[in-house]
Amino acid sequence: MTTAVSELPRPPLVKGLPILHSLLPIVRNPAKFVRDQYDELGDAFRIRALNRELTVLAGIEANKYMGVEKRELFTSEINWRAFTEKANCPHLLIGVDGDCHAYQRKLLKPYFAKNSLAERIPMMHEIIDRQVQGFDDAVVDVNPWIKNLMSNQVGYVMQGVEATLDETNAFMFSQNTIVNVYMFKRWPKIAMLNPFYLRAKKISDAFRDKLAIHNRAQQNTSFESYTAKVIEGRKEKPEWFSEGDLEAHMMLPYVGGVDTAGGTHSFILYELLSHPELLPRLREEVDAAYANGTPDYETLESMENLRGFIYECMRLHPTGFALNRNAAEDFEYGGYRIRKGDELMIFTTATHMDERYFPEPEKFDIERYREPRNEHRQRHVYAPFGRGPHTCVAATLAEQQLMVNFASILRYTNFETVVPLNKLKKKFSPVAFVSDNFRVKFSRRAV
Numbered sequence: 001m002t003t004a005v006s007e008l009p010r011p012p013l014v015k016g017l018p019i020l021h022s023l024l025p026i027v028r029n030p031a032k033f034v035r036d037q038y039d040e041l042g043d044a045f046r047i048r049a050l051n052r053e054l055t056v057l058a059g060i061e062a063n064k065y066m067g068v069e070k071r072e073l074f075t076s077e078i079n080w081r082a083f084t085e086k087a088n089c090p091h092l093l094i095g096v097d098g099d100c101h102a103y104q105r106k107l108l109k110p111y112f113a114k115n116s117l118a119e120r121i122p123m124m125h126e127i128i129d130r131q132v133q134g135f136d137d138a139v140v141d142v143n144p145w146i147k148n149l150m151s152n153q154v155g156y157v158m159q160g161v162e163a164t165l166d167e168t169n170a171f172m173f174s175q176n177t178i179v180n181v182y183m184f185k186r187w188p189k190i191a192m193l194n195p196f197y198l199r200a201k202k203i204s205d206a207f208r209d210k211l212a213i214h215n216r217a218q219q220n221t222s223f224e225s226y227t228a229k230v231i232e233g234r235k236e237k238p239e240w241f242s243e244g245d246l247e248a249h250m251m252l253p254y255v256g257g258v259d260t261a262g263g264t265h266s267f268i269l270y271e272l273l274s275h276p277e278l279l280p281r282l283r284e285e286v287d288a289a290y291a292n293g294t295p296d297y298e299t300l301e302s303m304e305n306l307r308g309f310i311y312e313c314m315r316l317h318p319t320g321f322a323l324n325r326n327a328a329e330d331f332e333y334g335g336y337r338i339r340k341g342d343e344l345m346i347f348t349t350a351t352h353m354d355e356r357y358f359p360e361p362e363k364f365d366i367e368r369y370r371e372p373r374n375e376h377r378q379r380h381v382y383a384p385f386g387r388g389p390h391t392c393v394a395a396t397l398a399e400q401q402l403m404v405n406f407a408s409i410l411r412y413t414n415f416e417t418v419v420p421l422n423k424l425k426k427k428f429s430p431v432a433f434v435s436d437n438f439r440v441k442f443s444r445r446a447v
């Protein structure tokens with residue numbers, strides 16, 4: 001006899017302080033906190049922070065549910081509503097479900113396909129090569145440099161426009177303010193009146209206007225911008241692309257990748273510094289790849305050592321370690337009752353540290369990702385780009401970008417950390433990064 005969902009117990013509640021409950025540890029290091037609770041309580045548990053309650057679903061079953069089996073149980077719309085209302089973009093790709101979302105993904109699929117992006121690899125090289133070739137005993141603050149590199153590069157490749165550091169900081173700060181106030185409710189509403197926010201918003205709006213003008217000027221050239229692709233969708237489905245939606249889309253290449261890809265770059269650099277024993281092998285591969293000039297798509301694809309290194313960093317430091325959703329209906333998970341409307345955190349990367357899928361999970365091992373092991377190819381276990389219908393639309397682009405950038409850094413620079421590595425921490429704002437004291441000295445490498 002099966003028990004009705006309504007009669008099942010609720011997932012166990014993590015013990016915490018009065019009033020604050022688990023607020024402090026979850027703000028300090030959410031990934032570690034959630035992992036520790038998962039190790040203790042298993043695949044489902046509840047966390048309270050002040051008056052909010054999150055139900056965490058973890059383990060391979062959660063990944064299966066998200067991926068194909070029960071994707072209709074989850075909605076993104078509730079979680080993003082406050083943001084999309086405030087930012088006036090009701091059909092924002094990441095905050096919409098169902099037909100509207102499926103239409104946008106279908107529209108964007110050819111744009112983000114491997115063969116279409118392959119043509120843009122020289123543009124990626126142009127940006128990173130110019131920057132690293134300019135490093136001459138330069139001490140670099142890693143986080144601001146990387147964030148700016150991300151928006152320079154993805155902006156140039158997808159929109160034909162690089163953003164300056166000031167513009168990058170401005171649109172990231174104004175977006176993160178809205179996210180922290182309205183979505184995560186970590187900041188009070190008064191933060192929207194903060195003069196820094198108001199200044200950032202002004203710069204961000206001016207940047208968007210500049211982008212619109214540039215986009216019009218590009219219309220009759222052979223360069224297909226991301227905005228042009230979205231305008232194509234708007235002609236076919238005007239009801240799903242309001243003026244506000246279009247404006248939000250125009251910014252997507254800049255904001256979508258700055259933190260997620262930026263954080264990933266910061267961890268890769270950190271791991272390169274932590275594993276000097278792997279550098280000769282990586283450099284040998286990189287130098288061979290440059291033997292006939294700047295590596296193209298096929299050459300990058302064949303670089304197993306660098307790819308293994310990058311994949312291992314994304315296993316150990318997934319910047320999107322969990323996904324926020326709401327339950328679209330009542331359902332059972334791991335013997336517990338999940339109620340319609342529950343705020344959920346799907347801990348999609350719990351499997352990354354599970355020894356059943358990644359033996360000796362604490363060990364940094366770049367061999368995992370090649371024949372015969374191919375540990376990442378086991379179904380549902382490797383999820384640095386998320387799971388399910390909202391899986392990173394730009395995952396292929398991000399992987400190519402990581403390959404191009406680290407090939408270039410390894411080829412053209414020698415690097416050493418200015419701060420002892422044990423003084424560096426993980427920080428979350430809200431995406432994971434190496435802490436802001438991360439500084440690296442780059443010098444020219446003779447090639």
Ligand code: HEM
Nearest residue numbers: 093094253256257260261264320385386390392393394398
């Ligand atoms: C290493 C780099 C990156 C990582 C680790 C990453 C990670 C993720 C994750 C985990 C999600 C799923 C979010 C969810 O389901 O709630 C996601 C979605 C998304 N990412 Fe990325 N991302 C990266 C790079 C980028 C870049 C460069 C862009 C922009 C060009 C981008 C644009 C997006 C968009 C638009 C979505 C939403 C897709 C949808 O809702 O259908 N990402 N990303």
